[in-house]
Amino acid sequence: MSQVITQGTALHGPAAAPAHGPTSAVLPHAPARGSAAGPGARHAARGALRRFVTAVAVVSAALATVSAAPAAASATPTTPLGPTASARGEDRLTVTVSGMGSGVDGTYEVTCRPGRGSHPDPEGACAAVERNTGWGRDAFAPPRQDAMCTMQYGGPATAHVTGSWAGRPVEATYDRRNGCAIDRWDALVPLLPAAGSGTGSATGSATPW
Known part of the structure; x- marks a missing residue:
């Protein structure tokens, strides 16, 4: 223990x-x-x-x-360059008209922004093309071949437009042989002369372009 x-x-x-x-x-x-x-x-x-x-x-x-x-x-103040000045460049067109009568038939030059040239109404001509230009719209597109046109004769006048617009070349011909052709022509007035301009036209009257 x-x-x-x-x-x-x-x-x-x-x-x-x-x-x-x-x-x-x-x-x-x-x-x-x-x-x-x-x-x-x-x-x-x-x-x-x-x-x-x-x-x-x-x-x-x-x-x-x-x-x-x-x-x-x-x-810093800068001078803005719009899309027309930076991307489109200069829009310049040459319009040759025949069949409208004296005082209208001839070749005219027009340059836009600002409108100038030998055309009788350069500002109006530029505005006419501008309002027909947009996304999916070509102001100088040819007439549709499948269009249904009225049998309406607008006279013997013809017009030929060349140059450049919106950075693309232009080559277009116009006449007034039916309703579709007349509508296509009238859409570009006053780039193209209005019906009745000049003497010797279909209406036989002289009106300002």
């Missing part, structure tokens, strides 16, 4: 302390490690923070410079 008690005392006495040694050894060294590394870690953290703040300042300055550039560019 005394032997058991002796062993028990050995287990729970000072000799048993090594069993708890690893736990006791870690606890006293933790503060020592913290106190030794603390100043260096704080110094490194402060250095990293200064570098970060400097980098942010540099990036912010660069972004401010980039943002200011478009504003300065927009503030």
Whole structure:
């Protein structure tokens, strides 16, 4: 019985302390490690923070410079170039008319934006072509072959238009032999002379082009 008690005392006495040694050894060294590394870690953290703040300042300055550039560019007055000036170039047409009578028959030049040339009404001529031009619409398209046209005769007048419009070459012929041809001609008045213009026309009267 005394032997058991002796062993028990050995287990729970000072000799048993090594069993708890690893736990006791870690606890006293933790503060020592913290106190030794603390100043260096704080110094490194402060250095990293200064570098970060400097980098942010540099990036912010660069972004401010980039943002200011478009504003300065927009503030600079410029002369706008519309699609007609930059993409279409110059629209120039030559119109040759015959069969309308004296004072109208002849060849005429017209240049648009602004309208000018030997044509009697260059501005009106340009406007007539412009209103017949659009997406899917060709002002100088040939007549449809399958169109149903009235048997209406508009006289012997003919017209030939050449040149360029909307960046495309123009080569078109007009007459007034039936209702479809008359409608196609009239759509381009005053690029083409109106019916009754000149003397010796189908109506025998002289009217301004």
